[in-house]
Amino acid sequence: MAYSVLVTGGARSGKSRIAEARCLEFGAPAVYIATAQAHDDEMRARIAEHQARRGPEWRTISAPVELAAALAESDGAPRLVDCLTLWLSNLMLAGHDWRAAGEELIAVLATQVSPVVLVSNEVGMGIVPENALARAFRDAAGLINQWVAQDAQEVIFAVSGLPLKVK
Incomplete structure (x- = not known):
């Protein structure tokens, strides 16, 4: 039976640490499905920080666009997808059909x-973005989060490094 957990929150809210701990509660080794792409030095540093934090109980799969395939191919161990909003950004910027x-x-x-x-990420809790692409991204991220949360068995909202169980 499928069991999924959505961990959401604002930027730097502690989402990834909370999600890593929750994933390892299901057992180790675990699979980290990374959606980030290292297009610049700042993103390379963020990726390196995440990698350094994880121990030998993690195997990493890079899936900046083909997330469904990565999940299907890695079934058999607990998986952590980090993160849906980067994945969505990758899809939209490459002109893929994000709804499909x-x-x-x-x-x-x-x-x-x-x-x-x-x-x-919860991206719709601030001001209305000034440009159409940013508004489209905000709207798409909100819908993806709703779709995942609807079917998830657990939803956790990260606030200042603390998990708040929503569902």
């Missing part, structure tokens, strides 16, 4: 045998 990819993600999550913990 989101629907494919939901369908694949329903078929998983091993647990999946997904990290996502």
